[in-house]
Amino acid sequence: MSTIRLSVPETAKKNEIIEIKAMIQHPMETGYRRGMRGEVIERDIITLFECRYDGEIFFEGEFHPGIAANPFLSFYLKATKTAELVFRWTDQTGQSWSETATLTVT
Amino acid sequence: MIRLAACLLILLTSCSPTADVTLPDDAIATKDLQSGSAFLTEETRALxxxxxxxxxxxxxxxxxxxxxxxSASSKSCADCHDEQLKGVAASYPQLDELSAELVNLEKRINLCRARHQDLPELTYESDDLLALTAYVANQSHGAPITVAVTEETRASYEAGEAYFYTPRGQFNLACNQCHNENWGKKLRGDTISQGHGNGFPAYRYEWQSFGSLHRRLHDCDTGVRAEPFTLGSQTYIDLEYYLAVRANGLPVESPAIRR
Structure with missing residues (x-):
């Protein structure tokens, strides 16, 4: 289970630029580290993040091993319509976690 | 004269919550106490x-x-504890009256699970135990640590104090040599803190994760190349207790960020 934290304003004025923040609990293990006994710690990273606004991708990012654990993202959106925002993180094995928020445009 | 002085000392010290505990010579004065966050960069403090x-x-x-x-028990934590947990974490570790043992927050949570929820113990340092501890500690965010030493807990306090002052490991270092005598100075690239536990459980950059005070103590022991104790062991709880008394007055900062 991965905890997800989102910060999305509940309402925005039409065409307002709003800041969105998203964080997910994930070790982002690089695969380059070794454990106490010298054994390789397997790579375990999120490779893709996407955020959809009314079904359409408006922000997307590819993650690589250089990204720190529990990745935190902040980005901006121009609020044009009342719609759902869907945040989805997908790891290297294809497992994914998602969370939604509703933005009401007045 | 000596007798008079001794009487006076007993009289004076009996007024404070840490009754008849004599602080060692190198102890940090109350006015000089500084939380670990004072040794962070401005950016980390802001975070x-x-x-x-x-x-x-x-x-x-x-x-x-x-x-x-x-989902696992008919009773949730919230069924018994409503708002009453505010400030509670600031007085831990404390004596569990039923078992007459000194317990920290983690151990209290596990006792509660066994006694009231009929649930198995959570493993020390598991994400769930860390999460519950962090949630309870966060209810006391900003509250000053107020941990008293009583007759029943005196032995634990003394055991913790002895640990703090015992040189150990290949480096033959005791906690006090860094955290009482040399705090504020540099050790490699880092500034030595006063070694308080008020920010724990905390998020540590070195771990890239969240961890308990015992994990931090374990790291300190490993750092001086000593054999560390098990997380959740009575030895570390006693030390945690000593550290809490030593930090009396500092605000609870969990979930803090530490290097």
Whole structure:
């Protein structure tokens, strides 16, 4: 289970630029580290993040091993319509976690 | 004269919550006490204080969910504890009256699970135990640590104090040599802190994760190349207790960010 934290304003004025923040609990293990006994710690990273606004991708990012654990993202959106925002993180094995928020445009 | 002085000392010290505990010569004066966050960069302090960006809040949030969870037991934590947990963490470790043992927050949570929820113990340092501890500790955010030494807990206090002052490991270092005598100075690239536990459980950059005070103590022991104790062991709880008394007055900062 991965905890997800989102910060999305509940309402925005039409065409307002709003800041969105998203964080997910994930070790982002690089695969380059070794454990106490010298054994390789397997790579375990999120490779893709996407955020959809009314079904359409408006922000997307590819993650690589250089990204720190529990990745935190902040980005901006121009609020044009009342719609759902869907945040989805997908790891290297294809497992994914998602969370939604509703933005009401007045 | 000596007798008079002794009487006076007993009289004076008996007024404070830490009754008849004599502080060692090299102890940090109350006015000089500084939380670990005082030794961080401004950016890290800002991250700690941000109510969204602090990654420790991921565990607090998960703890909040677990606190009201009834999927495994008919009773959730919230069924017994409503708002009353505010400030409680500031007085831990404390004596568990039923078992007459000194317990820290983690151990208290596990006792509660066994006694009232009929649930198995959570493994020390598991994400769930960290999350619940962080959630409970966060209820006391900003409250000053007030841990008293009583007749029943005196032996634990003394055991913790002895640990603090015993040189150990290949480096033959005792806690006090860094954290009482040399705090504020540099050790490699770092500034030595006073070694308080008020920010724990905390998010540590070195771990890239959230961890308990015992994990931190374990790291200190490993750092001086000593054989570390088991997380959750009575030895570390006693030390945690000594550290809490030593930090009396500092605010609870969990979930703090530490290097």
């Amino acid at each position: 700690q204080e941000d109510d969204f960006e602090n990654p420790g809040l991921l565990w607090v949030e998960r703890g909040a969910d677990l606190f009201v969870d009834t």
